[in-house]
Amino acid sequence: MEDPKKGEAPATAAVLVIGDEILSGRTQDVNTRYIANYLGEIGVDLKEARVVSDDEAAIVAAVNELRARYTYVLTTGGIGPTHDDITADAVAKAFGVEIGEDPRAISLLRERFSEEELNPARRRMARIPKGAELVLNAISKAPGFWIGNVIVMAGVPVIMQAMMDTVGPQLKSGARILVETVAAGAIPEGSYAARLEEIARGRQGVSVGSYPSFTSAGVRNQIVLRSRDKDALAQAAEDVRRLLAELADQDGRR
Incomplete structure (x- = not known):
């Protein structure tokens, strides 16, 4: 190739x-x-x-x-x-x-x-x-x-x-597109949408998307990150995990 x-x-x-x-x-x-x-x-x-x-x-x-x-x-x-x-x-x-x-x-x-x-x-x-x-x-x-x-x-x-x-x-090959999925669970998309956009803008070369699924337990969300840059992907995934942890902590204090 x-x-x-x-x-x-x-x-x-x-x-x-x-x-x-x-x-x-x-x-x-x-x-x-x-x-x-x-x-x-x-x-x-x-x-x-x-x-x-x-x-x-x-x-x-x-x-x-x-x-x-x-x-x-x-x-x-x-x-x-x-x-x-x-x-x-x-x-x-x-x-x-x-x-x-x-x-x-x-x-x-x-x-x-x-x-x-x-x-x-x-x-x-x-x-x-x-x-x-x-x-x-x-x-x-x-x-x-x-x-x-x-x-x-x-x-x-x-x-x-x-x-x-x-x-x-x-076909002309390139660096493989790496994917990481972070489970957001039952946290509503509206709770993290704005800050997720900030993460996407701040991490060049990383695409970030939120995808809901409908299960017997209700709506469950996943955040999917894609990049050819392994380090940038890892950093963005950590940003997302930190965001979700903060939201879960806030919800637990209510």
Whole structure:
């Protein structure tokens, strides 16, 4: 993996989830979470996640907008054998290149399918934009592809994960994003919100967020801190623990 130069800004990324089945609620998107965790482990900042329908104009617009803004765009969905799998065509249109059956992709499909099984529908999965590199997958053999800074992967989670294993080592890596979680328990967010903001402003390079959860015991809050700087993260976490201890002590004296 490539290491960023000293002082270079971390690589950034967006996820573009493509598919009517996601927007209709019939299928749950689990790919974004997997990609987010994967990128965090290698130090790539995921800045945006977007879902679009199986509409060529919408996909083209989203791809062009996102690829101009981020280091990488990772798409999932829409590269299967059916008529509504239009991602490859839309990405080719976004880049202004031709698309056609790729001999490399056909060879991969022949590893799984006989000539009789390799019907026109399955051959659709071998249509690759001109100039793209293939993204291999060990599960079904049908490849994704990588063109410019856009990485096109399958929507089926197990296949997408196999493709991430292929492309992940090729992404520009950076310092891992470290995370520390501090339990705030039943202390209301309104009690610590202002001072938490002061801590966030005072600790450069540390992001701080408060997240409530609803349990059988009532609302419980967690404060999550993220940073690439181990020392800054530890100092900010200590600030938060000190704040919560003060609030708990005040509550105990009432």
